[in-house]
Amino acid sequence: MISSAIEVGQTQTPEAILFWVLGPLSVLAALGMLLVKKAIHSALLLAWVMITLAIFYIAQDAAFLGIVQIVVYTGAVMMLFLFILMLVGVDSSDSLTETIRGLRPIAITAALGFGGLMVSLLGRATLGRTSVGLSQANVDGNVQGLAVLLFSKYVWPFEVVSALLITAALGAMVLAHNHRIIARPTQRDLSRARFRSGSLADAAGLPGPGVYALHNAVDVPALLPDGTAAAASISATLKARGDVIDSRPFQLERKSEEE
Amino acid sequence: MISNLPIYLIALPLFGSAVLLLGGRKTDRWGHIFATLMSAASFGVGAYLLTIMLSKSNSERAITQKLFEWISVGTFKVNAGLLLDQLSICFVLLITGVGTLIHIYSIAYMSHDHDRRRFFAYLNFFIAAMLLLVLGDSYLNLYVGWEGVGLASYLLIGFWNQKPTYATAAKKAFIANRVGDMGLSLAIMIAFATLGTVSFAGVKEHVGQASTGALTAIGIMLLVAATGKSAQFPLQAWLGDAMAGPTPVSALIHAATMVTAGVYLITRSNFIFDAAPTAQLAVAIIGAITLLFGAVIGMAKDDIKKALAASTMSQIGYMILGAGLGPAGYAFAIMHLLTHGFFKAGMFLGAGSVMHGMNDEVNMRRYGGLRKFMPITFATFGLGYLAIIGVPPFAGFYSKDKIIEVAFNTGGIKGITLGSAALLGAAITAFYMTRVVILTFAGAKRWDEKAHPHESPFLMWGPMVLLALGSVSSGFLFTHGDALRNWLAPVVEPVAVHEAEVLSPAIVSILALVLVAIGVGLAIVKYLLSDVPEVAPKDVTVFTRIARRDLLQDQFNEAVFMRPGQALTRGLLTADRSVIDGAVRAIARMAVGSGNILRTTQTGFVRSYAMWIVLGAIGLVAAIWMVTL
Amino acid sequence: MNAANYLYVSALLFTIGAIGVVVRRNAIVVFMCVELMLNAANLSFVTFARINGNLEGQVVAFFTMVVAACEVVVGLAIIVTIYRSRRSASVDDASLLKR
Numbered sequence: 001m002i003s004s005a006i007e008v009g010q011t012q013t014p015e016a017i018l019f020w021v022l023g024p025l026s027v028l029a030a031l032g033m034l035l036v037k038k039a040i041h042s043a044l045l046l047a048w049v050m051i052t053l054a055i056f057y058i059a060q061d062a063a064f065l066g067i068v069q070i071v072v073y074t075g076a077v078m079m080l081f082l083f084i085l086m087l088v089g090v091d092s093s094d095s096l097t098e099t100i101r102g103l104r105p106i107a108i109t110a111a112l113g114f115g116g117l118m119v120s121l122l123g124r125a126t127l128g129r130t131s132v133g134l135s136q137a138n139v140d141g142n143v144q145g146l147a148v149l150l151f152s153k154y155v156w157p158f159e160v161v162s163a164l165l166i167t168a169a170l171g172a173m174v175l176a177h178n179h180r181i182i183a184r185p186t187q188r189d190l191s192r193a194r195f196r197s198g199s200l201a202d203a204a205g206l207p208g209p210g211v212y213a214l215h216n217a218v219d220v221p222a223l224l225p226d227g228t229a230a231a232a233s234i235s236a237t238l239k240a241r242g243d244v245i246d247s248r249p250f251q252l253e254r255k256s257e258e259e
Numbered sequence: 260m261i262s263n264l265p266i267y268l269i270a271l272p273l274f275g276s277a278v279l280l281l282g283g284r285k286t287d288r289w290g291h292i293f294a295t296l297m298s299a300a301s302f303g304v305g306a307y308l309l310t311i312m313l314s315k316s317n318s319e320r321a322i323t324q325k326l327f328e329w330i331s332v333g334t335f336k337v338n339a340g341l342l343l344d345q346l347s348i349c350f351v352l353l354i355t356g357v358g359t360l361i362h363i364y365s366i367a368y369m370s371h372d373h374d375r376r377r378f379f380a381y382l383n384f385f386i387a388a389m390l391l392l393v394l395g396d397s398y399l400n401l402y403v404g405w406e407g408v409g410l411a412s413y414l415l416i417g418f419w420n421q422k423p424t425y426a427t428a429a430k431k432a433f434i435a436n437r438v439g440d441m442g443l444s445l446a447i448m449i450a451f452a453t454l455g456t457v458s459f460a461g462v463k464e465h466v467g468q469a470s471t472g473a474l475t476a477i478g479i480m481l482l483v484a485a486t487g488k489s490a491q492f493p494l495q496a497w498l499g500d501a502m503a504g505p506t507p508v509s510a511l512i513h514a515a516t517m518v519t520a521g522v523y524l525i526t527r528s529n530f531i532f533d534a535a536p537t538a539q540l541a542v543a544i545i546g547a548i549t550l551l552f553g554a555v556i557g558m559a560k561d562d563i564k565k566a567l568a569a570s571t572m573s574q575i576g577y578m579i580l581g582a583g584l585g586p587a588g589y590a591f592a593i594m595h596l597l598t599h600g601f602f603k604a605g606m607f608l609g610a611g612s613v614m615h616g617m618n619d620e621v622n623m624r625r626y627g628g629l630r631k632f633m634p635i636t637f638a639t640f641g642l643g644y645l646a647i648i649g650v651p652p653f654a655g656f657y658s659k660d661k662i663i664e665v666a667f668n669t670g671g672i673k674g675i676t677l678g679s680a681a682l683l684g685a686a687i688t689a690f691y692m693t694r695v696v697i698l699t700f701a702g703a704k705r706w707d708e709k710a711h712p713h714e715s716p717f718l719m720w721g722p723m724v725l726l727a728l729g730s731v732s733s734g735f736l737f738t739h740g741d742a743l744r745n746w747l748a749p750v751v752e753p754v755a756v757h758e759a760e761v762l763s764p765a766i767v768s769i770l771a772l773v774l775v776a777i778g779v780g781l782a783i784v785k786y787l788l789s790d791v792p793e794v795a796p797k798d799v800t801v802f803t804r805i806a807r808r809d810l811l812q813d814q815f816n817e818a819v820f821m822r823p824g825q826a827l828t829r830g831l832l833t834a835d836r837s838v839i840d841g842a843v844r845a846i847a848r849m850a851v852g853s854g855n856i857l858r859t860t861q862t863g864f865v866r867s868y869a870m871w872i873v874l875g876a877i878g879l880v881a882a883i884w885m886v887t888l
Numbered sequence: 889m890n891a892a893n894y895l896y897v898s899a900l901l902f903t904i905g906a907i908g909v910v911v912r913r914n915a916i917v918v919f920m921c922v923e924l925m926l927n928a929a930n931l932s933f934v935t936f937a938r939i940n941g942n943l944e945g946q947v948v949a950f951f952t953m954v955v956a957a958c959e960v961v962v963g964l965a966i967i968v969t970i971y972r973s974r975r976s977a978s979v980d981d982a983s984l985l986k987r
Binding site for chain 1: 890891892893894895896897899900901902903904905906907908910911912913914916917919920921923924927930931934935937938939940941942943944946947949950951953954955956957958959960961962964965966967968969971972977980
């Protein structure tokens, strides 16, 4: 391995350092994507992985792709993800507890098996091979070389892909267009629905959050007359995010109340 | 030119039937006349052909007509062809002649039936099918006609199928006939397998090549066919019930023509039976059994049509016996067939005439003294009666005595037994026919006030008179100078020299007449000189009771064939349900079961499907890993 | 420095992405994992280009990026539509195939 590593081209040592620093970091970031709870953290970790990959591309004489990677992925695609996260908000789907029985052990076993097989296969396929390197191909510059290929040999796939892109843009517009099927409920309709829901408890609307001397915030539940916390007084998003402050410290002492 | 004519014999009534059946109600007004004309035209063609045949020498009379090549499979070639020879022409004239008379009779008899057109269509169809039966030049062509008359018989027995018992009677006849038909088809198959041909000429030519065993098998199978169609023992049970059909049908199909098809078949196949003595003996024995069987049933029946049906069975027994006696008997069998066609058809028409005048009453115990009210019916019926019991010089005397004589002349125990049976049958015939005549026409009147007996219209008694003339004269005409024997000689080839006569004709005649006189005398004593109760007496011997129940033929069939058959069917049904259906259901259960098991993998969750994709990818990579090892 | 090392990293990232698709329930995170898998494949293509000494691998990677962009656009639109009607971004909630 070392001897074959020595044989590889001129960027040998600096590239090795780059690889051994960024490679583990990217894998760790990818693993983190699976393990963190909040989707926004996953998005950030993915952005990191993508930037790492962009650096790898540049290190491998693919300067054009590296730049495109940063512009398209971290710039456009990840922004799109963040926008959607903002739109959708936070809910219980962020929970990491598994609901399908037996899926997680199978997934972990499968991951180990798949990874092991791939690594073993790659090892067999590349061991003892020397890289040709792109110094020959990139002699007119990386962008020029790609352009020659794209506009000659691959011009037809290029055009097809452009058509695909336009279709996708149209598709997204069609899908995202909010076509209202029923009329939006008016205030009158909502009020009527509240009174007809069966329980007059809902008629007055949901209780507001707690108002306390120490805390006066949306993240603390209000207390019911019997001293317990009113679950309905807190936004579901806050609950899902785990940003609810326990109301127990603010409850009145029952004993003193009785006296 | 001449050889193109025979097809018209069949085509004319077939055309009439087609017009009536396809024409629908439009033909209601003139359909019966048209059908009668078609039948008469067919008779005309037959008569013309007879004159042509008479003008030729005896060995050149046969006319063959090739219609088309019907079946050609490998070496199996069958031409649809017609053969009109001396034997066929007898049948052709009987069928079309008696058939036409009965058509005429039916115009009056069925005049009140709103379905008369359909009746005539069936009658015409029957004539066509029966003519095809006797004109076919091969067993296969005969088979077509054979099935055709079976169908016509079924349709006509069940003509009034709004009565369930009549429909059942039709079904019974059809099923019994199917058993016989199976015999015929087996005979055809054996003939083809051993002789390589099914045409009459071919079989006759190659009959020497076949082993006696094969010929016996063919003969027995042909006999089975004959017992089915001709209501012979043991397939006789359907004939009595077949009287459910309108009386003209009973006269034409179940007395004069169709039921004699078995006799025709055996006579036509004389070359097979002559080469297979065992089968021939079986034929004679079956004939002897049936003639006694029918006669015994005839004594016990109070229903005039059923008594006549039993008599028909018995008389066909005589014919079969005659046909079973070999070359000496064929001509007499055919002669008895022809004379019987006249007198039995005449008597059936007479019975129909009586029923017509008595509000369709069939119980003879409710008749009595009708001769004053129906003189013509009485006269014609009486002539038929004298013919059937064999009083000289009426027809039956010539034909029946000859059969008895030939039976005795075969010699040995066989001859004595068969001859005695035939003689005894003649005595019993005399007894029960006298009983029928006395109960119907003589004695005191026993009908109730509602009945107004009257003579039938001319259209009905005209045919009866003609048939009576036939039953008076035909016997003498046929035997005068051995006319019929010589006529049939080219077909059945009678032995040139007579065998030693065990009993001379005169002795046989005298014996027979004495026995007949005894039978008649007994009947007179029992029914004319003593009162006849209106209801059949119950306190009778067990033999009478058995005879009234048709010698337990139905009970026998039910016990031996029907119940085990039903049990077998039920068993097969159970086997079908448990084994075959079970296998099918097991496969279905397997599919459902495996589906139920596999269904649990379908959680509906996208992620579990993604897991399967990942597992598939692992499998793929593993496969690549393996093959690149 | 052996170029094959990049392939190992690519394989690991791909595996992690695949498992992420299976174990995460938030549709958006699932989608990110799909993107991760595509990126891992791209890294392989770029590395193959280097090993073989021609630019075709990079061209394929380029096409992959375009297709991935299309997929993200449509996929996110679908997620938004589902969220709008079901008020949930959980892939487990859209399990109507069973019922």
